[in-house]
Amino acid sequence: xxxxxxxxxxxxxxxxxxxxxxxxxxxxxxxxxxxxxxxxxxxxxxxxxxxxxxxxxxxxxxxxxxxxxxxxxxxxxxxxxxxxxxxxxxxxxxxxxxxxxxxxxxxxxxxxxxxxxxxxxxxxxxxxxxxxxxxxxxxxxxxxxxxxxxxxxxxxxxxxxxxxxxxxxxxxxxxx
Numbered sequence: 534x535x536x537x538x539x540x541x542x543x544x545x546x547x548x549x550x551x552x553x554x555x556x557x558x559x560x561x562x563x564x565x566x567x568x569x570x571x572x573x574x575x576x577x578x579x580x581x582x583x584x585x586x587x588x589x590x591x592x593x594x595x596x597x598x599x600x601x602x603x604x605x606x607x608x609x610x611x612x613x614x615x616x617x618x619x620x621x622x623x624x625x626x627x628x629x630x631x632x633x634x635x636x637x638x639x640x641x642x643x644x645x646x647x648x649x650x651x652x653x654x655x656x657x658x659x660x661x662x663x664x665x666x667x668x669x670x671x672x673x674x675x676x677x678x679x680x681x682x683x684x685x686x687x688x689x690x691x692x693x694x695x696x697x698x699x700x701x702x703x704x705x706x707x708x709x
Contacts, residue, residue, distance in 0.1 A: 568618055573666050574618045574649075574690045576698035581681035588704060589614045592635035594693040595646055598646070609634060615696065622653045622666050631680060647675040647700070651690075667691050 579585040589612045599605030600621065606629075607613060620627045627679040651668040658665050668690040674682045681701040690697050 563669040570693045572665060572690045574620060574698050575615060576618050576700050577615050579699055579701050580704045581701040585701060593635060594632040596630055598630060605685055620651060620668050620685045625652060626650050642680050645676045645678050645680040648674055665692060
């Protein structure tokens with residue numbers, strides 16, 4: 534009977550040791566940095582009608598102004614309804630151009646410029662991932678050729694994996 538109790542204790546200790554090892558190993562995983570730890574602004578495109586609806590833009594290019602290196606995010610893209618618009622962490626301003634390439638807009642070289650003003654706010658994620666930034670929006674300005682308005686409903690960009698900017702475009706309705 535004592536031998537049976539000893540076997541049970543060894544088995545229960547082994548199971549506990551295995552569980553402890555699994556928890557310890559998962560805590561050392563570098564996978565934590567694969568999750569969205571960066572605050573990357575996601576802009577959705579909407580019609581500026583009285584009942585805004587998600588829209589897809591046809592034949593556009595989006596590029597940054599004053600960004601080092603290649604700042605083209607989309608070049609001659611069709612059917613785009615969202616776009617990530619990375620912000621600069623070394624300045625409090627980031628500017629993007631949306632160039633319209635189809636029809637009369639393309640023929641006349643019409644483009645809108647959006648300027649985002651913000652405070653980059655660093656925060657410590659973890660020793661494995663380092664520092665990330667949130668962005669507190671101070672102001673958004675744009676030209677109004679096709680863009681009606683641009684908003685950041687929550688007033689800040691965080692690392693939540695969601696659409697945090699809305700760009701409203703003037704679109705032709707069926708009545709026009």
